Amino acid sequence: MAKISPVSAKYIIHTNIQIEGVVDKPDVIGAIFGQTEGLLGNELELRELQRGGRIGRIEVNLEARGGKSSGMIIIPSSLDKAETAIIAASLETIQRIGPCNSKVRVEKIEDVRVSKRSFVLERAKELLRELTSGVLPDSQELTDQVAQSVRMMEAVEYGADRLAAGPGIDEAEEVILVEGRADVLNLLKYGIKNVIATNGTSAPVTIKGLSAKKDIVVFVDGDRGGDLIIRGLLDAGVEIDFVVKAPDGKEVEEIAKKEIHKALRGRMAIEQFKMEVLPGIINGESMRDNGLKERDTGFRDNRVENRDNRDFRDREDRFRRTDRERFERVERAQFAPRIQANVANKTETGKFKELLDDLVGTKGAYILDEKLNILGKVPISELYSAVKGLPSSYAIVVDGIVDRTTALLGERANVKFMVGTISRVRPGETRIRVMGKDELV
Numbered sequence: 001m002a003k004i005s006p007v008s009a010k011y012i013i014h015t016n017i018q019i020e021g022v023v024d025k026p027d028v029i030g031a032i033f034g035q036t037e038g039l040l041g042n043e044l045e046l047r048e049l050q051r052g053g054r055i056g057r058i059e060v061n062l063e064a065r066g067g068k069s070s071g072m073i074i075i076p077s078s079l080d081k082a083e084t085a086i087i088a089a090s091l092e093t094i095q096r097i098g099p100c101n102s103k104v105r106v107e108k109i110e111d112v113r114v115s116k117r118s119f120v121l122e123r124a125k126e127l128l129r130e131l132t133s134g135v136l137p138d139s140q141e142l143t144d145q146v147a148q149s150v151r152m153m154e155a156v157e158y159g160a161d162r163l164a165a166g167p168g169i170d171e172a173e174e175v176i177l178v179e180g181r182a183d184v185l186n187l188l189k190y191g192i193k194n195v196i197a198t199n200g201t202s203a204p205v206t207i208k209g210l211s212a213k214k215d216i217v218v219f220v221d222g223d224r225g226g227d228l229i230i231r232g233l234l235d236a237g238v239e240i241d242f243v244v245k246a247p248d249g250k251e252v253e254e255i256a257k258k259e260i261h262k263a264l265r266g267r268m269a270i271e272q273f274k275m276e277v278l279p280g281i282i283n284g285e286s287m288r289d290n291g292l293k294e295r296d297t298g299f300r301d302n303r304v305e306n307r308d309n310r311d312f313r314d315r316e317d318r319f320r321r322t323d324r325e326r327f328e329r330v331e332r333a334q335f336a337p338r339i340q341a342n343v344a345n346k347t348e349t350g351k352f353k354e355l356l357d358d359l360v361g362t363k364g365a366y367i368l369d370e371k372l373n374i375l376g377k378v379p380i381s382e383l384y385s386a387v388k389g390l391p392s393s394y395a396i397v398v399d400g401i402v403d404r405t406t407a408l409l410g411e412r413a414n415v416k417f418m419v420g421t422i423s424r425v426r427p428g429e430t431r432i433r434v435m436g437k438d439e440l441v
Helices: 025-036 046-051 081-091 112-134 139-153 181-189 205-213 224-235 257-265 270-276 278-282 309-334 346-359 380-388 404-412
Strands: 011-019 059-065 068-077 100-111 156-158 163-165 174-178 195-197 215-220 242-245 364-368 374-379 395-398 417-419 433-435
Touching (some): 025 046, 025 059, 025 081, 068 081, 081 100, 100 112, 163 181, 174 181, 195 205, 215 224, 215 257, 242 257, 242 270, 270 278, 270 380, 270 404, 346 364, 346 395, 346 417, 364 380, 374 380, 380 395, 404 417
Parallel strands (some): 215 242, 395 417
Antiparallel strands (some): 011 068, 011 100, 156 163, 163 195, 364 374
């Protein structure tokens, strides 16, 4: 007689049985076949189904306790869902087993394929992990590796100073200056080819020549050492247009692609750098004054050759003295007493007040023409670039304090009025009319 094993079955019927007496397993099996015989017709007769291999061996697990028996009946089935459910329901018609009353209740019909499917999924995940960790990289990884190696080989020596650089210097309208060769290689790795090294705070002739004919973006480490490099380039006469700093505490040679592009998008105009950062450096906030160790400046011996600790300290002192003298000359030359001839009428002051109120909290600035029409609204950080590109501006209204440095920016833009929330410019210090909010009617 053909039998079906639980392994090859599609469904398994789990049935609970309670018997008011003590019986043996053959009594239970006999009751199953006897009391269901003829109940469902010839096609679903249990004996015929078992003989044809569509119902497997019926297993009975009994336990006698206190004069009563209880246990489970397990029946494997390869029938379809409906037929299996009918067979399961027929078991609940059994009311007596041997001489004892009984109660049969089907607990569940288990779909064996579900548990097999779960096993297949878990095993497939395990095999996939082993495959990805133990075999060769896929085609995209191979492509990235080859492309990266090619970029690393693209570093060239540029100019008479033989500076490490990318191959796109001559074709690019904008050049990125970094400190050393390691920085150049890192940017090349991510496809940025218009990059060249300055070899520290020095300003080679090649760099000065490039600054005269191309836009210069200085990309430095995210520490005070990066500020010193910018200061040194400015002191040497390099015409810088924008400043970019790596994330705080990180070096250009170690940052990832996402950090590089984020830093480049947030670049700062050189005029803003001079107003916000450079004065603090010149005022004596040196690394030795703050008690910081020299290793925190970001200047590593393996990045710049032929530079020891004593040279670094001497150069820092020289930069501080030179920049202090240069800014004192600028103050004397740019802020010498002048006569303020610009007087705003009521229409102008009313318009200025309206625009200033509109700017509160935005950290922005309005640029106006002579008819008080708005030429543009820009963040204060981009004000220098904005006015530089406009042929004629009449007034600038900023959401912030107007000091002598900001007034100097207005002079360079040839405006008549500079309006801010507070004015810290005394009469005679600038040729433009600087007004605070308290002066507006």
